[in-house]
Amino acid sequence: MLTHTRPTDPSSSAHDRVYRQLRTRIMHGEIAPGQALTLRGIGKEFDVSMTPAREAVRRLVAEGALFLSSSGRVSTPELTSDRIEELAALRALLEVELASRALPRAHMALIERLQTINGNVAQAVENRDAVSYIRTNLEFHRTLYLRAQAPAMLAMAETVWLQLGPTMRALYSRFRKSEPPHFHRLIIAALKAGDEPGLRLAVRSDVTQGLKMLVR
Amino acid sequence: MLTHTRPTDPSSSAHDRVYRQLRTRIMHGEIAPGQALTLRGIGKEFDVSMTPAREAVRRLVAEGALFLSSSGRVSTPELTSDRIEELAALRALLEVELASRALPRAHMALIERLQTINGNVAQAVENRDAVSYIRTNLEFHRTLYLRAQAPAMLAMAETVWLQLGPTMRALYSRFRKSEPPHFHRLIIAALKAGDEPGLRLAVRSDVTQGLKMLVR
DNA sequence: ACGCCGCATCTGTTATGGCAGTTGGCCCGA
DNA sequence: TCGGGCCAACTGCCATAACAGATGCGGCGT
Numbered sequence: 282m283l284t285h286t287r288p289t290d291p292s293s294s295a296h297d298r299v300y301r302q303l304r305t306r307i308m309h310g311e312i313a314p315g316q317a318l319t320l321r322g323i324g325k326e327f328d329v330s331m332t333p334a335r336e337a338v339r340r341l342v343a344e345g346a347l348f349l350s351s352s353g354r355v356s357t358p359e360l361t362s363d364r365i366e367e368l369a370a371l372r373a374l375l376e377v378e379l380a381s382r383a384l385p386r387a388h389m390a391l392i393e394r395l396q397t398i399n400g401n402v403a404q405a406v407e408n409r410d411a412v413s414y415i416r417t418n419l420e421f422h423r424t425l426y427l428r429a430q431a432p433a434m435l436a437m438a439e440t441v442w443l444q445l446g447p448t449m450r451a452l453y454s455r456f457r458k459s460e461p462p463h464f465h466r467l468i469i470a471a472l473k474a475g476d477e478p479g480l481r482l483a484v485r486s487d488v489t490q491g492l493k494m495l496v497r
Numbered sequence: 498m499l500t501h502t503r504p505t506d507p508s509s510s511a512h513d514r515v516y517r518q519l520r521t522r523i524m525h526g527e528i529a530p531g532q533a534l535t536l537r538g539i540g541k542e543f544d545v546s547m548t549p550a551r552e553a554v555r556r557l558v559a560e561g562a563l564f565l566s567s568s569g570r571v572s573t574p575e576l577t578s579d580r581i582e583e584l585a586a587l588r589a590l591l592e593v594e595l596a597s598r599a600l601p602r603a604h605m606a607l608i609e610r611l612q613t614i615n616g617n618v619a620q621a622v623e624n625r626d627a628v629s630y631i632r633t634n635l636e637f638h639r640t641l642y643l644r645a646q647a648p649a650m651l652a653m654a655e656t657v658w659l660q661l662g663p664t665m666r667a668l669y670s671r672f673r674k675s676e677p678p679h680f681h682r683l684i685i686a687a688l689k690a691g692d693e694p695g696l697r698l699a700v701r702s703d704v705t706q707g708l709k710m711l712v713r
Numbered sequence: 714a715c716g717c718c719g720c721a722t723c724t725g726t727t728a729t730g731g732c733a734g735t736t737g738g739c740c741c742g743a
Numbered sequence: 744t745c746g747g748g749c750c751a752a753c754t755g756c757c758a759t760a761a762c763a764g765a766t767g768c769g770g771c772g773t
Contacts, residue, residue: 320725
């Protein structure tokens with residue numbers, strides 16, 4: 282099949298399209314840990330050859346979103362407790378800083394948007410929809426951190442989310458009890474009050490909270 | 498040319514060899530900012546086809562070590578002041594934490610090794626050898642942080658180093674004055690004393706020091 | 714019944730070639 | 744002398760095919 286269009290924008294090339302779709306799937310926890318993937322399978326699904334499929338996969342491997350076995354097979358990673366703890370610590374480190382930087386720029390429109398998103402989070406919890414929960418939860422955090430005007434730092438935080446994606450899925454389908462977004466409300470309150478120490482604590486707690494129980 | 502050996506270990510495949518060599522070059526500042534690269538050129542240099550060259554390049558792009566123009570051309574990045582400031586903040590954030598985690602595990606053999614490496618740093622400064630300076634300086638930091646037993650965090654720190662590589666080269670060839678590794682000695686002293694606040698401050702200062710003057 | 718071996722199939726790796734967008738230099742005209 | 748446009752070489756993207764290690768399953772021997 283030689284009928285491919287060749288866009289000049291690399292963000293719309295075939296491998297990039299495959300990359301972005303796989304990335305969101307993984308980050309949102311739509312793939313279970315340990316799930317195996319094949320290049321030909323991905324190629325068939327996205328109607329491309331192995332080359333761009335391979336490209337997308339290797340990129341995700343480089344970001345830690347996929348695990349590469351010694352024989353070159355790829356699968357979503359099954360994280361150890363140590364790894365999860367470390368990634369949680371990284372989330373805390375990065376996101377506390379991002380929130381702190383976003384605080385002086387957080388005006389009312391942002392806070393209202395966060396409240397809206399938080400409503401969606403609560404609804405996802407209500408529906409016991411793990412994927413929706415992860416997605417809206419990340420949207421909440423990203424919306425706040427975008428205000429930090431620190432793209433490299435945000436990119437690193439997203440990389441951590443990506444690495445935790447499949448594990449988060451396993452976590453939230455294990456704990457089906459509905460936990461309302463308590464710490465999100467603390468975050469919003471601290472933003473309103475301009476309370477930086479409170480914000481740092483609230484973010485740290487929110488980030489640590491869920492993962493702490495997974496480690497045991 | 499169909500005479501390629503096909504090792505089972507992916508870390509010894511062709512694209513990985515190309516990747517590692519390019520990566521060290523970039524991290525050690527052997528390539529100037531804005532330097533353009535071509536897939537066919539890389540392939541010819543490493544005696545492989547475009548495919549593994551492309552693989553290695555895309556991986557480095559994913560890590561922020563190379564810049565991809567809108568037309569797909571690759572070059573080493575030319576960082577803005579904002580970006581440099583942000584990456585410096587990231588270094589501070591990550592490396593302070595890594596040092597802090599390494600502190601309780603830092604025994605005498607480690608400190609002696611750091612002192613030896615620091616001698617090499619001083620010698621590189623003496624010789625006005627920018628590449629040697631960057632290499633030994635990073636070796637100093639990595640040796641310390643390895644003790645933190647936090648591979649994901651260390652990997653992130655290395656990613657930041659990678660992004661700063663070409664810029665560091667530009668920095669240290671601009672400031673040719675010999676600056677002895679003052680903060681390194683503070684780091685070693687704090688390690689010996691088990692002084693955690695002092696260590697954090699020393700690492701933060703060391704990381705921030707050089708880059709601060711570049712921003713102006 | 715159990716374990717082991719071999720083969721068919723699956724899968725990743727790479728070289729190659731065709732295609733299309735990009736670039737840079739050269740020539741022509743004003 | 745300068746500016747614009749045209750063309751050839753350059754460059755990246757992708758499909759494909761040949762190849763080799765990995766996998767898993769069925770059958771054979773014990």
